[in-house]
Amino acid sequence: MSRVYNFSAGPATLPEEVLKRAADELLEYGDSGQSVMEMSHRSKEYQAIIDDCEARLRKVMSIPDNYKVLFLQGGASSQFAMIPLNLMNKTGKADFVITGQWANKAYSEAAKLCGAENCNIVASSKDKTFSYIPELDKSKFNPTADYFHICQNNTIYGTRFAELPDTGNVPLVADLSSCILSEPVDVSKYGMIYAGAQKNMGPAGLTVVIIREDLIGNAKEGTPTMFDYKTHADNGSMYNTPPTYGIYILKLVLEWIEKMGGLTAMKEHNEKKAAILYSFLDSSKLFKPTVQGKDRSLMNVPFVTGDADLDAKFVAEAKKNGFINIKGHRSVGGMRASIYNAMPIEGVEKLVAFMKKFEAENA
């Protein structure tokens, strides 16, 4: 079988040229005589890879010098604990916007570890299955919170913050797992950005944290050493063995993004794909998008027919035709096309053509 179009929400499709290069270099990297997987993380050869990866990420995202880049393990799920353990250290309070399952997990873990009474829910869109980003009433913000947390792009529900909340001096902490590297962001507006790699960056098992230096070094007593950002910041992400191969793949992905024209070009590419899909969905008699207007994600596009049997038929036929992982999350139902950076425009065009055909046959 040839390569399919993979609409998985994550782990997700990677650029074919990245995979080809990884395959070519798998047995011997450059003239090192070894696989990147076999390299001592303390070797000059590997240090050059991780340094290059960090330098490229800093350049591509224009990360200011007063931010540390950390290459960690444990996924966003570990960050849900690390954030409160490291940051809820002055007033011991934090603000949360609940826009989906992951935003809620970030809130719940903070409440578990630091007390629900200290975790303020500013707004939630749970009333309509998280199908929108709630308006934020600034009078509900705690001006002395230790941080303000959002999940910027909500993978399951296909929403995203089109604008960042203005949190003043309160550090904005944002989960960018499913939108990092999809468009330019102004890193200086955040106290901290974090992302699991397995959508736009590389393989699962690598988590990237971009954190303003003044937020490091005040972890609460009883924080495990591995959950203290200072442990990793002080050791260049080498306190223990980092996920070396995942960092190497991220480096290749960053090289690919640079070649594609950087994040400005990536944004155009992603807007074009999203427009193709949303404009078809808005005109379709069979398929309906579940999110409207400015809250629509560029990365994850959920849609339904309104008939569970027909949804299932569509998912099955799509798979037969080489469009895989298009089933929606069980909490939304229907379908979801995740169209991350590595999904080519052609993949979206072909999906829409297939949807048109399916619509004609099932009208």
Next chain:
Amino acid sequence: MSRVYNFSAGPATLPEEVLKRAADELLEYGDSGQSVMEMSHRSKEYQAIIDDCEARLRKVMSIPDNYKVLFLQGGASSQFAMIPLNLMNKTGKADFVITGQWANKAYSEAAKLCGAENCNIVASSKDKTFSYIPELDKSKFNPTADYFHICQNNTIYGTRFAELPDTGNVPLVADLSSCILSEPVDVSKYGMIYAGAQKNMGPAGLTVVIIREDLIGNAKEGTPTMFDYKTHADNGSMYNTPPTYGIYILKLVLEWIEKMGGLTAMKEHNEKKAAILYSFLDSSKLFKPTVQGKDRSLMNVPFVTGDADLDAKFVAEAKKNGFINIKGHRSVGGMRASIYNAMPIEGVEKLVAFMKKFEAENA
């Protein structure tokens, strides 16, 4: 350059045929039309891979049914926290044998999180730079400890427990990072075994935990969700996205071990390699082994010339001749040859031939 002989302590050399297969399958796994790195961890295709990996590990290690196998992230360094947080829950006390840096970290993290007064040091070999395994005085064991911790093979110092301490009803918890899969072990003698993958199992970023079921489910209050074994045990290591590609490589390594004849054959293979190296070291006029007798590791063989300049010259010339990462850890100095499963006998024979030549030239 052709492939070198890589004596790295970890990440370490992998079987060439595993790497070749990984390269072949990198772009498309079987008829899935996608890379393993791109697979949704919730897909049937990936579930088959992780199930097969676990089944092979259970078979190769003869893991009893009342033990769970967990595929985690964060390395042994995260286990140093997870173990006390999950296990110091009855008397709140634990016993430790300090046989090196990693054993000491397991102790220190338990002391940090659960109180030094609750952490009993049964014995230590620090007095002689951890060059031996201390005799254990059973009267120093706490018969009501919640666990008894050892680092079974000490990567830096080249020692290993030739026999396990008899801890009676106290669960033995052992770090097998640098000796897992190197020889048969009786899993039923342990409460828990853990290992970072990056020596005998696969790439860095995967940690394997084998834990008796009755030890799961009593984590201390305030344990982060991701640090609770129950979180992972209840979800088949899929509470969040696991390090999917590392698990796939482990599966390939296990297939290779089965083809080589399983752990009995692996032990013979490793004993043969170690014998070649130790018997040369015992007869050499230039090189001296730093560990004697039954405490000698089969996996990590440190040695010195006694002259730091000559050591440096040897390391440099070895590298030029395709024997890399042979420099010893800074705390021991000299050299260290890590000869994990994937190091072929030929690699050790050639190293010894090179050492003989160097000895002749530098006598």
